[in-house]
Amino acid sequence: xxxxxxxxxxxxxxxxxxxxxxxxxxxxxKPRFGxxxxxxxxxxxxxxxxxxxxxxxxPSLGLEESAWLSVHLMAxxxxxxxxxxxxxxxxxxxxxxxSPHDFSVYWDYIHRFCADIDVAxxxxxxxxxxxxxxxxxxxxxxxxxAPRNEVLVSSGAQAxxxxxxxxxxxLSSAGILALSFPETIHQKLxxxxxxxxxxxxxxxxxxxxxxxxxxxxxxxxxxxxxxxxTEGGVLGAIYEMAAASEKGVxxxxxxxxxxxxxREICELFDLDSRYCIGAGxxxxxCRKNTxxxxxxxxxxxxxxxxxxxxxxxxxxxxxxxxDGEVKDLLYYEKDPYWEAFYKAIQAGWK
Numbered sequence: 001x002x003x004x005x006x007x008x009x010x011x012x013x014x015x016x017x018x019x020x021x022x023x024x025x026x027x028x029x030k031p032r033f034g035x036x037x038x039x040x041x042x043x044x045x046x047x048x049x050x051x052x053x054x055x056x057x058x059p060s061l062g063l064e065e066s067a068w069l070s071v072h073l074m075a076x077x078x079x080x081x082x083x084x085x086x087x088x089x090x091x092x093x094x095x096x097x098x099s100p101h102d103f104s105v106y107w108d109y110i111h112r113f114c115a116d117i118d119v120a121x122x123x124x125x126x127x128x129x130x131x132x133x134x135x136x137x138x139x140x141x142x143x144x145x146a147p148r149n150e151v152l153v154s155s156g157a158q159a160x161x162x163x164x165x166x167x168x169x170x171l172s173s174a175g176i177l178a179l180s181f182p183e184t185i186h187q188k189l190x191x192x193x194x195x196x197x198x199x200x201x202x203x204x205x206x207x208x209x210x211x212x213x214x215x216x217x218x219x220x221x222x223x224x225x226x227x228x229x230t231e232g233g234v235l236g237a238i239y240e241m242a243a244a245s246e247k248g249v250x251x252x253x254x255x256x257x258x259x260x261x262x263r264e265i266c267e268l269f270d271l272d273s274r275y276c277i278g279a280g281x282x283x284x285x286c287r288k289n290t291x292x293x294x295x296x297x298x299x300x301x302x303x304x305x306x307x308x309x310x311x312x313x314x315x316x317x318x319x320x321x322x323d324g325e326v327k328d329l330l331y332y333e334k335d336p337y338w339e340a341f342y343k344a345i346q347a348g349w350k
Contacts, residue, residue, distance in 0.1 A: 006231050008333035009033040009243075034244030035154050036077040036228060047148035050141060051077035055090065057137035060180045063102060065201065066137075067109030072205040073279055074142045075117055076228040079207040080282075082152045082214030085142035088114055090124040092138040098128060117207060152214060156225035157245035162291035163309040164284040166209040166298060168259035169234045170266050170273035171280035173337050175201030177265055180341070184349040189264055196261040204280035212301045213284050213294055220297070222290035229278035231335040236275060237283045238309065239318055239331045248316030251309040251329060269340040276337040285311055 007015075012033055020030060028047070029039035040048045055070040057063075071088075078085040090110065094103065114121055119142065157163075178185055178197030185194045206228050214223050227241040234256060242249040258273050266273040284305075286294045291307050298305040312319075318329040 006335075010333075029153050029155075032155070032244060034227065034240030036080045037153065039081075039148075039151060039153065041148060042145065045148055046145055047151050049078060049081050049083065049144045049146065049151060051085075052139055052141040053077065055092065055137045055140050056135060057094070057106070058135045061176065062179075063106045064109050065179060067106055067113055068202065069204070069279075070137070070140065071110060071113040071117070071119075072207070073230070074140055075119075076204075076206045076210075076230075076279060076282075078142050078144055079210035080152065080154055080226040080228055081144065081146070082150065082210060082219075082223070082226070083144050083146045084117060084207060084211060085119050085144050087122045087143040088119045089122060089141045089143075090126075090138065091140065092124070092126045093129045093132055094127070094137055095132045096128050096130045150219055152223065152226055154225050154227035154241050155244040155246075157241055157247055157285040157311045158224055159247055159311055159313045160288050161224055161285040161311040162288045162307050163238060163249065163251065163311060164286065164291060164294060164305050165229075165234055165238075165257055165308050166206065166282045166284070166303055166305045167203060167280055168257050168262050168304070169229075169281065170258070170262040170271070170276050170278050171200055172204045172278060173233075173271065173273070173276040174262040174265040175204060176277075177269060177341070177344075181344055181349045184344070185265065185268065188268055193261055193264055197265055200259075200261065200280075206280055206282040208301065209282040209284075209298065209303050209305075212298055212303060213282070213286075220294070222286045222294060223284060224287070225285045227283045229281040229283060231277050231337070232332060233273070233275040233278045233335070234281055234283070234308075235320070235329065236331060236335075237278070237281075239329055241283055241285070242311060242318060245311070246314055248312035248314055249309055249318055249329065250312055250316070250326070251320045253320055253322035255306055255308045257304065257306045257308075269344060271336055271340050275332055275335070276340075277335055 320329040
């Protein structure tokens, strides 16, 4: 049995890496651990970027919130290129008992959230499947086209680069837990924490973070790579970016941004907020002497951003400094969020 959640880098290397169909020279960024998109070179100096993710259908969250995750978690991946998604393909394998009314509501939200970020739905597949009771409703692919020499990938970090983190750790973990267990959080942490966590759910898009950092009308060359935070949290994402770039990293633990709301909810569920699902935060690397400039640009757009470390030469390894002591930066292949979520269900939390 595989662990719940995304496959590990070891599983990918053993099962997938060398089984990628035909070899085509125009595929310049292939599937790889820690890389969010694939890139195919096109004529006239252009490139096509593609990313895929599951589509969510989570009854405890609701149809609007499920549609939000379906669109924006894919868009976060595309955002790491420095460009917004343009086209979307959606494959829906829905429960047989999913009513036409619920489908209309769910799809209307998918349509609206795509329109909000200027994504055209270009096709896919829709069907109803007997026995389909998963919170995964299918899968989607987002596509974009941009000048090849302006496309960023998460494997582009360079030794000496500063490592930046936007917003806070555990944004999506706290938001989803608040929506899934509102009575328990209200009882144990109070109404204010519950409401703040609920509101933070809609901060789980990092598209704006990436576009502000990389530039839209005017490109900002000081940014070298970006990687969105998903399973494994902020520390997992930093580790993945360094690994994809074949570099080392030093993270300053005391500088990692953790909002009070996220900290309290993670402590209630016995989670380390640095390591649990954190969609909405973006990891950004940039030239060391330009970090203040990038942070200021994001702050002026209302996006908190913190410098938390430095990319190192590969022989340095992956390190974290805490209380003046430098230790190995651990990487957990299984996100602890899943165990905490199902433990809360078993405990009868509501």
